[in-house]
Amino acid sequence: MSPAAATGAHAPLLPPDGKPGKQASVSGAVFNVSTSIIGAGIMSIPATLKVIGVIPAFVLILIIAWLAEISVEILLRFTHSGDSTTYAGVMRESFGRVGSVAVQICVLITNLGCLIVYLIIIGDVLSGNKPEGSVHLGVLQERFGYHWWNSRVVALLFIVVFVMLPLVLYRRLESLRFTSAIAVLLAVVFVGICSAMAISALLEGKTKTPKLLPDLDSHASFFDLFTAVPVIVTAFTFHFNVHPIGSELGKPSDMIKATRISMILCAAIYFTVGLFGYLLFGDSIMADILVNFDQSSGSAIGSLLNDIVRLSYAFHLMLVFPLLNFSLRANIDELLFSKKPSLEKDTTRFLYITLALLAFSYLAAIMIPDIWYFFQFLGSTTAVCLAFIFPGAIVLRDVHGISTAGDRIIALIMIILAVVTSTIAISTNIYSLLGNKS
Numbered sequence: 225m226s227p228a229a230a231t232g233a234h235a236p237l238l239p240p241d242g243k244p245g246k247q248a249s250v251s252g253a254v255f256n257v258s259t260s261i262i263g264a265g266i267m268s269i270p271a272t273l274k275v276i277g278v279i280p281a282f283v284l285i286l287i288i289a290w291l292a293e294i295s296v297e298i299l300l301r302f303t304h305s306g307d308s309t310t311y312a313g314v315m316r317e318s319f320g321r322v323g324s325v326a327v328q329i330c331v332l333i334t335n336l337g338c339l340i341v342y343l344i345i346i347g348d349v350l351s352g353n354k355p356e357g358s359v360h361l362g363v364l365q366e367r368f369g370y371h372w373w374n375s376r377v378v379a380l381l382f383i384v385v386f387v388m389l390p391l392v393l394y395r396r397l398e399s400l401r402f403t404s405a406i407a408v409l410l411a412v413v414f415v416g417i418c419s420a421m422a423i424s425a426l427l428e429g430k431t432k433t434p435k436l437l438p439d440l441d442s443h444a445s446f447f448d449l450f451t452a453v454p455v456i457v458t459a460f461t462f463h464f465n466v467h468p469i470g471s472e473l474g475k476p477s478d479m480i481k482a483t484r485i486s487m488i489l490c491a492a493i494y495f496t497v498g499l500f501g502y503l504l505f506g507d508s509i510m511a512d513i514l515v516n517f518d519q520s521s522g523s524a525i526g527s528l529l530n531d532i533v534r535l536s537y538a539f540h541l542m543l544v545f546p547l548l549n550f551s552l553r554a555n556i557d558e559l560l561f562s563k564k565p566s567l568e569k570d571t572t573r574f575l576y577i578t579l580a581l582l583a584f585s586y587l588a589a590i591m592i593p594d595i596w597y598f599f600q601f602l603g604s605t606t607a608v609c610l611a612f613i614f615p616g617a618i619v620l621r622d623v624h625g626i627s628t629a630g631d632r633i634i635a636l637i638m639i640i641l642a643v644v645t646s647t648i649a650i651s652t653n654i655y656s657l658l659g660n661k662s
Contacts, residue, residue, distance in 0.1 A: 248472035252401030253482035254489075256469050257462060259404040260547045261490045262411050262540070263338060265459030267345075269494050270501030270509050272452045277437040278502070282495055284456055289491045291638055292460040295615035296483045298631070299466055300476050305624040310467050312558055315614060318621040327614060328559040330606040331464045335552035336585070342541040342548075343380060343589035349514065349538040350383075351376040363531050377590055383542060384586045391546035392553075392578055395568055397465070398472050400546055407543035408489075410536045415497045417533050422500035432506045434499070451652050453645040454608060459494060460487075461607040463615070464551040553577050608646050612638040 273281045299314060306317045311331075315323035347353070351374060352362035364374035372378060394400055425431045470479035502509055505516045514537065517530045557567045557577055567574055616635035619627045627635075 247474045248398040248401070248469075250473070250478050250482050252398055252404075253469050253473055253479065254485050255401050255404035255408055256397055256465070256547060257482055257486035258489055259407040259544050260462035260465045260469075261460060261486060262408070262493060263342070263459075263544050263548070265455065266411070266414075266494060266497055267513050267537075268455050269459065269498040270505070270513050272455050273498045273502040274435065274507060274509050275438065276452045277435045278499060279436050280438060281452070281498060284452065285491050285495055285498075288453070288456050288460050289487045291634075291641075292463075292611055293483055293487050294634055295612055295638065296463065296466055297480055298615045298619055298635075299463065300470060300479060301626065302618050302624060303467065304476055305626055309471060310554075310558065311464060311610075311614075312555060314618060318618050318623050323614075325559065327610070328555045330609050330614075331551060331555040332559070334461070334606040334610060335464060335548045335555075336581070338548055339545060339552070339581075339585045340588045340592070342545055343384075343585055344592070345514065346383060346538045346541055347376045347380045347589060349534045350374070350379045363535060366531070380586060380589060384582060387542050388545055388582060391543070392549045392582060394546065394550075395574070396472065397468050397547070397550060400550075403543045404547065407540050410540040410543070411493060413536045414533055414540065415493055415500075417529055417536075418497055418504060419500040421529060422504040425504055431503045434502050434506075451649045453641070454649045456494075457611055457642075458607045460490070461611045463610045464555070465547060468551055468554065549578075549581060553581060556581075605646065605650070608642045612642040616642075 269281075276284070299311065302318075303309065303314050306314065308314050308317055312324040312327040315327045319326075348362065350362045350364050352365055353376075362374070362376075362379075364379060368374060391400065391403060422431065466479070466483075469482070470476070473479050473482070497513075501513050501516075505513070509516060514534055517533045553574075554567065557564075557573070561567075561573065564570065564573070567577075616639040619631050619635035620639075622632075
């Protein structure tokens with residue numbers, strides 16, 4: 225099948241944009257992969273260390289990063305053994321229409337949920353929020369007071385129109401390599417300031433000894449350990465962008481190399497921010513560490529550092545947004561318009577889907593004050609499916625006859641780990657949610 229004739233499951237998620245001979249660089253792929261990984265999940269890592277302890281968290285981050293790399297290698301191997309060039313297409317080859325729709329729905333729920341959460345976080349940073357009656361001022365209110373132009377509705381609208389819209393109109397992920405590099409740099413700035421503040425507090429004797437191992441003094445504490453797995457799985461889930469990024473590279477080994485480098489980089493960033501964030505705030509660490517940084521500081525320098533931390537991550541999320549939107553748009557198009565010509569050939573359809581997704585995300589972020597419980601369930605359901613359950617199922621199905629005994633063992637481990645921890649995490653979250661409402 226020629227690329228020009230490819231449609232539906234066989235259509236590349238990444239359009240050539242008229243330059244089929246132009247190949248992406250490994251460095252650009254590293255930045256795009258790393259930016260796809262480091263999203264809002266980093267905010268919950270310090271709280272995870274508080275729950276399970278420093279040593280188990282370090283081990284868990286390494287194990288999940290390693291399994292995520294293996295699952296990516298599985299997807300690429302089965303992709304190049306078949307005819308499809310998308311995640312949904314690979315699942316279609318193994319499980320038919322049901323498999324491809326399952327992937328598309330999981331990408332829809334995961335990515336759209338993340339995009340809404342990103343806009344909510346950006347709105348919180350700029351314009352503040354009022355969770356459960358307590359007031360958290362945004363940076364704009366702290367610096368300029370309350371005005372119509374720095375309200376949540378107007379501030380987010382400005383960001384969506386002048387920052388998000390130009391970026392989501394790109395048709396090649398390689399075009400986002402520079403913004404992705406900036407996004408990684410902003411994440412490093414965030415980690416660097418957290419580390420510096422924690423080290424300063426440590427030297428002044430203001431930190432408490434971190435918990436190296438979890439407290440298992442009750443059944444609730446034991447089951448809370450399983451809620452940490454989906455959080456970290458979500459933090460390493462970028463599988464929806466494996467095919468778009470990989471299709472621009474010259475050879476499959478380049479994507480594997482880019483993934484390996486990104487996993488090492490992201491694991492280091494996650495553990496560093498987790499450790500120093502935990503040291504800095506101790507047991508008062510919130511599920512979203514940015515909430516800790518909006519507390520008033522006793523000095524002008526401390527207040528400035530708090531604002532820099534919050535703004536750096538808000539800008540980081542602005543640059544992550546187009547990467548998640550890219551695969552979301554492609555999967556929605558593949559789900560709804562599988563019989564139509566490929567998306568890059570239909571500018572009208574491309575614009576309609578792009579603008580509809582952007583408008584829906586904005587309206588949802590404005591109308592829904594808090595969807596953090598929904599975000600917690602993503603890691604226990606759709607993200608786990610995309611990262612581990614679907615790749616493991618592809619190996620066990622083995623329609624191309626390329627799975628080894630080792631592949632099948634790892635696939636079983638991934639599926640069992642995902643199902644058991646997700647079931648316990650979902651049950652624990654439901655129990656916690658019902659307990660808070662009673």
